[in-house]
Amino acid sequence: MRVFPPYPSGQTPTATPNQPLVVVSVMARKGGTGKSTISINLATEAVKNGLKAGILDLDPQATAENWADEREKSETVDSSQPVVRGAKPSRFEMAIAEADNSGYDVLFIDTPANSTHAATDIVKHSDYILIPTTPGSFDIEAIKQTMRLAKEQEKPAAVVLNKCRHNAPIQTKSAAKKISKDHHFPIAGEIICNRKAFDDANEKGLGVQEYAPRSKAAEEIAGLYNWLMIDLGLETEQEAALTA
Numbered sequence: 001m002r003v004f005p006p007y008p009s010g011q012t013p014t015a016t017p018n019q020p021l022v023v024v025s026v027m028a029r030k031g032g033t034g035k036s037t038i039s040i041n042l043a044t045e046a047v048k049n050g051l052k053a054g055i056l057d058l059d060p061q062a063t064a065e066n067w068a069d070e071r072e073k074s075e076t077v078d079s080s081q082p083v084v085r086g087a088k089p090s091r092f093e094m095a096i097a098e099a100d101n102s103g104y105d106v107l108f109i110d111t112p113a114n115s116t117h118a119a120t121d122i123v124k125h126s127d128y129i130l131i132p133t134t135p136g137s138f139d140i141e142a143i144k145q146t147m148r149l150a151k152e153q154e155k156p157a158a159v160v161l162n163k164c165r166h167n168a169p170i171q172t173k174s175a176a177k178k179i180s181k182d183h184h185f186p187i188a189g190e191i192i193c194n195r196k197a198f199d200d201a202n203e204k205g206l207g208v209q210e211y212a213p214r215s216k217a218a219e220e221i222a223g224l225y226n227w228l229m230i231d232l233g234l235e236t237e238q239e240a241a242l243t244a
């Protein structure tokens, strides 16, 4: 099994001193809602912001691992970061412990759709649950069980509205209302639209912020990342600069 290696000393990013590992699981029973895309882009953004970030790919489809293989071919980015490791869902605890021992700041767990057996345990070992869904009503219906798991274990969590049509604000608003008013569940502070840059970047083993740094997609990921860091109570680089 490939393990989470420590970063070579002197190489950025460096671990934030005395910060325990933060585990963010990206979960949804429904397939294709953007679990891998959100995991990959948030981990890439975390590296850009100076954190030691990893992705634990628990999906037998190995989407994040395949993305990392593609990334290795890139000549424009440091493909050694974020570190991506695969594990069977039954071995996720060991992989978390390894990332913790190797001084990682944040670990994004990309989970498979329908991960019913392991889902409860994964939630238990997570500090935060992100639940991506499209604004479609069937997709919102399909994340009910994941929202329930997070609620039952009183884990901080939020739904990420993904693949929203930027020209259909009413659909997005009505999805947000359904989640917050009907399901009493928090929504991430940034909505992610359906943008070709996500698919193009995924194919090349890049984050959108690397593939198209001035794109709306990159702006949305930066917004989602900053919102998440604040919700996790972790300081972002911008905040650090402001308080320096």
Ligand SMILES: Nc1ncnc2c1ncn2[C@@H]1O[C@H](COP(=O)(O)OP(=O)(O)OP(=O)(O)O)[C@@H](O)[C@H]1O
Residues within 6 Å of the ligand: 030, 031, 032, 033, 034, 035, 036, 037, 038, 059, 061, 063, 111, 112, 113, 162, 163, 164, 192, 193, 194, 195, 196, 198, 199, 200, 202
């Ligand atoms: N915001 C977005 N805009 C455009 N395309 C997107 C967006 N988010 C994801 N995609 C595309 O949608 C497809 C499914 O995304 P992804 O693989 O991230 O979903 P998933 O939930 O991990 O799927 P699975 O359940 O199969 O693991 C991919 O082709 C991806 O590039």
Ligand SMILES: [Mg+2]
Residues within 6 Å of the ligand: 035, 036, 037, 059, 063, 110, 111, 112
């Ligand atoms: Mg996936």
